[in-house]
Amino acid sequence: MHENDISYLIRKAAFTIHTALGPGLLESVYETLMSHELRKAGLTVKTQVALPVLYDGIRLENGFRMDLIVEDKVVVELKSVEVLLEVHHMQLLTYLKLSGHKLGLLINFNVPTIKAGIFRKVNDL
Known part of the structure; x- marks a missing residue:
C-alpha cells in the first residue's frame, strides 16, 4: 500500500474518533x-x-518513542494540546529523519x- 493511501486511512480514523468523542481526552486515549x-x-x-539515537559513537536505544508506525511506512505523532508549537512539528521531522520513513502525520x-x-510532513518523499 502506498503512503498516501495509508495517510488517507489514518485521517479517516482520526475523523471518526474526533466526531464520536471530540476534543479534551488524554493523548494516550x-x-x-x-x-x-x-x-x-x-x-x-x-x-x-x-x-534509537546515534551520536558520536554513542547509541541511545530509547532516545525517542514514536506514537504510531502504520504499515511500517507512516509515522503518526499524536497530541492533545491547546496549541501546537513549532517544536511539535520539528519532533515529527526528526523522527522521520532518524527512522528513514518518508511520511508522517502530526495530529492534534x-x-x-x-x-x-492534522499536519502532513515529508522526508525526501
Missing part, C-alpha cells in the same frame, strides 16, 4: 483508539516504537474540528 480503528481497517500498527485532537489539527 487517542493513541489506543487510533490503533484500534487502524487495525479494524486491516492495517498493521505498532505503538510506542523505540527510536484538542481542536474544534479535526481537519485543523
